[in-house]
Amino acid sequence: xTTSTALPVPLPVLTAGLAALLLTSGCVPQDHGxxxxxKPEQQNKxxxxxxxxxxxxxxxxxxxTSGAKHLGIDVIGKVGDPVIAVANGRVTGSFTxxxxxxxxxxxxxxDASGRQSLTVYKHLDRRLVAKGDVVARGQRIGTxxxxxxxxxxxxxxxxxxxxxxxxxxxxxxxxxxxWVNGVGRVTxxxxxxxxxxxxxxxTYPAPCRTGSSDQAAGQPxxxxxxxxxxxxxxxx
Ligand SMILES: [Zn+2]
Numbered sequence: 222x223t224t225s226t227a228l229p230v231p232l233p234v235l236t237a238g239l240a241a242l243l244l245t246s247g248c249v250p251q252d253h254g255x256x257x258x259x260k261p262e263q264q265n266k267x268x269x270x271x272x273x274x275x276x277x278x279x280x281x282x283x284x285x286t287s288g289a290k291h292l293g294i295d296v297i298g299k300v301g302d303p304v305i306a307v308a309n310g311r312v313t314g315s316f317t318x319x320x321x322x323x324x325x326x327x328x329x330x331x332d333a334s335g336r337q338s339l340t341v342y343k344h345l346d347r348r349l350v351a352k353g354d355v356v357a358r359g360q361r362i363g364t365x366x367x368x369x370x371x372x373x374x375x376x377x378x379x380x381x382x383x384x385x386x387x388x389x390x391x392x393x394x395x396x397x398x399x400w401v402n403g404v405g406r407v408t409x410x411x412x413x414x415x416x417x418x419x420x421x422x423x424t425y426p427a428p429c430r431t432g433s434s435d436q437a438a439g440q441p442x443x444x445x446x447x448x449x450x451x452x453x454x455x456x457x
Pocket of ligand 1: 280291293294295378379380
C-alpha cells in the first residue's frame with residue numbers, strides 16, 4: 222500500500238493567495254501581454270486573451286450592485302505613450318477636470334443594431350483632438366498620463382465603454398465584450414487590416430508593440446527594459 226504525501230497547504234489555496242497578493246499590492250508582473258484577474262465580486266467574468274504585444278491591463282472592469290465600482294479597464298504604459306481611437310467616431314468631449322484629469326470622449330455609430338456607443342479615455346497627459354473632430358480607428362487622440370487624482374500614481378489609461386440604452390440613456394459595458402476578434406479577445410489595431418463598420422467592435426486603445434504575433438502597424442516600439450525596471454521600483 223502506498224500513501225501520498227499531502228502538501229501542507231493545498232495548491233489551489235496557494236494560487237488564490239498569490240492572486241490576492243497581486244491584487245492588493247497592485248503588482249503588474251509584465252508591462253505587455255498580461256491582464257489582471259477580475260475581482261471576486263464581479264458577476265460576469267470574461268476569459269481575457271492578451272496579445273503578447275498589447276500593453277498590460279492592471280485593473281479589470283468591476284460592476285456590483287453595492288460597493289466600489291471600476292467602470293473600465295486600466296492600460297499601463299509610460300507618460301507620453303500614444304492613446305488611439307478604438308473605432309471610427311466623432312469627438313463629443315475633450316476637457317480636463319480634477320478627478321480624472323485630461324479626458325477625451327468619442328461617440329461611435331449608430332451600428333446595424335441602431336445603437337450608439339461612447340468610449341472614454343481618462344488621465345491623459347495630452348489631448349490631441351477637440352470636440353467635433355471626426356476620428357478614425359487607430360488615430361492618435363491623446364497620450365497616456367497621470368493627470369487627475371491617481372491612486373498609486375502608476376501612469377495608465379483609464380478606458381470606459383458605454384452602450385446606448387433607450388432614448389438618451391446609456392449603460393456601462395465591460396470593454397472585453399466588444400473586441401473585433403470576439404469576446405475577451407483583445408485585438409491590436411492594424412493599419413493594414415479592413416474592419417467591418419456595420420457592427421460596433423473595438424481595437425485596443427493603445428498601440429501594440431511590433432514584433433509580436435498580433436502587432437500594430439506603424440508604431441515602432443522597441444523593447445524597453447528600462448520601463449519594466451522602473452515599474453518594479455515603483456511597486457516595491
Ligand atoms: Zn481605472
